[in-house]
Amino acid sequence: MTLAERVSKAVDAAPIVDLHTHLFAPQFGALNLWGVDELLTYHYLVAEALRAAPKVTPEAFFARDKAAQADLVWEALFVRRSPLSEATAGVATVLDAFGLDPAAKDLREARAFFARRRVEEHVEDVLRLAGVAALAMTNDPTDPAERAVWESGAAPDPRFHAALRLDRLVASNDLASELDRWIARMRPRYLAISVNEVSPPPRAVLDACRAHDLPFAMMIGVRRAVNPRLGVAGDGVSTADLVPLERLAADNPDVRFLVTTLARENTHGLCVVARKFANVLPFGCWWFMNNPSLIEETTMMRLEMLGPTFVPQHSDARVLDQLIYKWRHTRRSIARALTRRYEAMPVPPTDAQIERDARALMGGIAGEWLGA
Incomplete structure (x- = not known):
């Protein structure tokens, strides 16, 4: 060794x-706090998502409920882009640890698991x-x-x-x-x-x-x-x-x-x-x-x-x-x-x-x- x-x-x-x-x-x-929606609406990812989706204003983002915010973050940072930042890679690591697909097109499977x-x-x-x-x-x-x-x-x-x-x-x-x-x-x-x-x-x-x-x-x-x-x-x-x-x-x-x-x-x-x-x-x-x-x-x-x-x-x-x-x-x-x-x-x-x-x-x- x-x-x-x-x-x-x-x-x-x-x-x-x-x-x-x-x-x-x-x-x-x-x-x-726990679960996929909480992971995705953590402030590290919020700042990154609003940078990646500049047409969405902070006011419009925070007007959404938590699930809708999480959907936006997932789409912006995981569907349209690779999870290369430490914050996004971290979410991928967590999902993988629970046997969930970090490249899924939506959050249905992850939400069902945590529920x-x-x-x-x-x-x-x-x-x-x-x-x-x-x-x-x-x-x-x-x-x-x-x-x-x-x-x-x-x-x-x-x-x-x-x-x-x-x-x-x-x-x-x-x-x-x-x-x-x-x-x-x-x-x-x-x-x-x-x-x-x-x-x-x-x-x-x-x-x-x-x-x-x-x-x-x-x-x-x-x-x-x-x-x-x-x-x-x-x-x-x-x-x-x-x-x-x-x-x-x-x-x-x-x-x-x-x-x-x-x-x-x-x-x-x-x-x-x-x-x-x-x-x-x-x-x-x-x-x-x-x-x-x-x-x-x-x-x-x-x-x-x-x-x-x-x-x-x-x-x-x-x-x-x-x-x-x-x-x-x-x-x-x-x-x-x-x-x-x-x-x-x-x-x-x-x-x-x-x-x-x-x-x-x-x-x-x-x-x-x-x-x-």
Whole structure:
């Protein structure tokens, strides 16, 4: 067996701990998105479809019901074109995993398949096909639908861990009290915020991290509503100054920071910050970085600069079925990067070393930070 085959085997076998998703456990009912119509109306594909069908305005697209939107996306991106983008290739991978034809002329077969599925059965199948042992949700208690589930006392599937999102909660008049309340109710594994530029979080956030021994996750570099006509699909990217992150890590050595950046230009700078501050953990290739070529490039750089002390990927999935393609595609990219680094070693690695490193990168390190 070649080195590349040994590495691929180990990476494929390693259980995944997905550090950041937008998924919901089955107990959240309609918030748990799955099925072909949800896959096709994911905002990555909406933006691509409206580019491919310029005569359809965003307003006309969003005026359609979900099934009609999905039909338009399928026609524009799968019938009239080959699924070459990562987003469309991902849908094809999911359909193929379920024995469905990714080159079908319409969605009748796929819709019939998903209509027959029970949600509990589907969750089990998706996690098995993706190789995911545990994942972190994104939980916003200011959302009325989600808030109602938490206040009902529902206990999520234990593989779905809570992560408390602060983007809107930070505007609370009594943030410290709200944080204590929701940490007690949700038992989140970390606090998280999405920002354009790095700035010190409110004192109450860092105090809560210390009091509850929770990491603080920052997703840096998103520019909201660059094209507001596209809705969620209209966000863009900007490079960020990471000097404030250095100050934050230096001033708060007792707080652990999970950090991912949206701009490719920031990935190297983040590696440098992480080399200087052990309380900073780079994680994942987020959003516009979630492309196999960039995942391999970024993983190579991180291995060269940090060794196996980072989390190479998270899925950022919003639709349950996306776990299948995001992790199948990602495993290939990570295996290629890891193989190249092993080839640079003067002594070839043993199978035990490869398996140890694969388990750490794919789930072990994320599991340690999640407490999973």
